[in-house]
Amino acid sequence: MITVVLVDDHPVVRRGLRALLEELPELEPVGEAADGAEALRLLEQFAADGRPRPDVVLMDLQMGAGMNGVEATRRITALPDPPAVLILTTYSTDADILSAVEAGATGYLLKDAPPEELASAIRSAAKGDTVLAPPVAARLLGRSRPGRPVLSPRELEILELLAEGLPNRQISKRLFISEATVKTHLVHIYEKLRVDSRTSAIAAGMQTGLIRAR
Amino acid sequence: MITVVLVDDHPVVRRGLRALLEELPELEPVGEAADGAEALRLLEQFAADGRPRPDVVLMDLQMGAGMNGVEATRRITALPDPPAVLILTTYSTDADILSAVEAGATGYLLKDAPPEELASAIRSAAKGDTVLAPPVAARLLGRSRPGRPVLSPRELEILELLAEGLPNRQISKRLFISEATVKTHLVHIYEKLRVDSRTSAIAAGMQTGLIRAR
DNA sequence: TTCCGAATCAATCGAAAGGTTGATGCCCGA
DNA sequence: TCGGGCATCAACCTTTCGATTGATTCGGAA
Numbered sequence: 043m044i045t046v047v048l049v050d051d052h053p054v055v056r057r058g059l060r061a062l063l064e065e066l067p068e069l070e071p072v073g074e075a076a077d078g079a080e081a082l083r084l085l086e087q088f089a090a091d092g093r094p095r096p097d098v099v100l101m102d103l104q105m106g107a108g109m110n111g112v113e114a115t116r117r118i119t120a121l122p123d124p125p126a127v128l129i130l131t132t133y134s135t136d137a138d139i140l141s142a143v144e145a146g147a148t149g150y151l152l153k154d155a156p157p158e159e160l161a162s163a164i165r166s167a168a169k170g171d172t173v174l175a176p177p178v179a180a181r182l183l184g185r186s187r188p189g190r191p192v193l194s195p196r197e198l199e200i201l202e203l204l205a206e207g208l209p210n211r212q213i214s215k216r217l218f219i220s221e222a223t224v225k226t227h228l229v230h231i232y233e234k235l236r237v238d239s240r241t242s243a244i245a246a247g248m249q250t251g252l253i254r255a256r
Numbered sequence: 257m258i259t260v261v262l263v264d265d266h267p268v269v270r271r272g273l274r275a276l277l278e279e280l281p282e283l284e285p286v287g288e289a290a291d292g293a294e295a296l297r298l299l300e301q302f303a304a305d306g307r308p309r310p311d312v313v314l315m316d317l318q319m320g321a322g323m324n325g326v327e328a329t330r331r332i333t334a335l336p337d338p339p340a341v342l343i344l345t346t347y348s349t350d351a352d353i354l355s356a357v358e359a360g361a362t363g364y365l366l367k368d369a370p371p372e373e374l375a376s377a378i379r380s381a382a383k384g385d386t387v388l389a390p391p392v393a394a395r396l397l398g399r400s401r402p403g404r405p406v407l408s409p410r411e412l413e414i415l416e417l418l419a420e421g422l423p424n425r426q427i428s429k430r431l432f433i434s435e436a437t438v439k440t441h442l443v444h445i446y447e448k449l450r451v452d453s454r455t456s457a458i459a460a461g462m463q464t465g466l467i468r469a470r
Numbered sequence: 471t472t473c474c475g476a477a478t479c480a481a482t483c484g485a486a487a488g489g490t491t492g493a494t495g496c497c498c499g500a
Numbered sequence: 501t502c503g504g505g506c507a508t509c510a511a512c513c514t515t516t517c518g519a520t521t522g523a524t525t526c527g528g529a530a
Binding site: 194195196197220221222223226227230239 | 506507508509510511
């Protein structure tokens, strides 16, 4: 019997997940939370009650105003003998995936996954196996080399500031570098995204999932 | 007994909605569809089987690659004696809300709505009453006058092209106006959004829901 | 009739962005 | 060691953008 905690800010989604899991003989939903903080309190409650910790936490990334899924994942996986954390979310950017993986998530699924795939992923996660939704895996494999993102970390940082609407001067001040350096990074960003202006870089960055809407 | 059809590309969401409705004595889920086209076929099937048409269609807006909720709403409400269409979606831009309303939707809810609110909205929609989620109503009332959007239609048009990454010259060609006119509109857009550059206008436009990510 | 907002257009000038060329240093893998 | 990627920086020039000022026309409401 695999015990699962459900964390999602949408009541409908939690209800659907609970219903799906209740139909599967080896999976048991044992709790729900609407954001990361509530999930942490729930896990603490398990410990306080002397109950065995759940095997898997099914975690959304976006939680409205509450603690988001990456932060919650980081804290949960830092607990002694933590449950596996399986991310289940609607939308993914490269940054989302990397953040979740770095935070210790054992898997990453998109919400359009059919129930069988979800069940299979939960079983794998409970065993400690890594699970990536096929589109997510394809996204990550589309990178030329492991550890070699399409944009460098610095380039991505600058693209995000660009999408916040900052001019080059302000970006340079934010990052403590010269404006010439910002421009050089932009040249590289434009090459890699095959664009020729900041606005088209923002558009392409969003389209490819490198950055998300500000 | 209010009969409801559920249209959402996420199996989990459909399952959650079905479970919630099954718990309510006067609401009965009578069908599901994963996109707009399937919803239409389902309604045709009701007619072909001589079954009474459903009272309410609960419709998501974004359907992955399938027919989206606005188009489906338009077609459903064009049917003879159509069901009420209640939009239930994650995210809303002003354009989304207006499009859905223009397409004939009777209501607009966000997915974080608690189950009681959802049930109440379905009952209202079945009676033909208009239902707006509080944040959505607040958004629409935040407009200074009915019929007076924060940005004029032309300004919004230009902001959308800006977010696609087009330079002024290309925007002018796209809209068959002079570049000077584009610049004038931009001046007005920057004033209204209280920004001073195209990139910050894009960021503010997305933040306020005027435009969506490209 | 008057006023206001929207749409359109022009010209000028300064600022910002983009393009180009060139350079250095560091790290890592072959 | 060498080469490549990354990060940093500079200078110069061209293009685009933003700010400003000014104007006209049209439609709708008061």
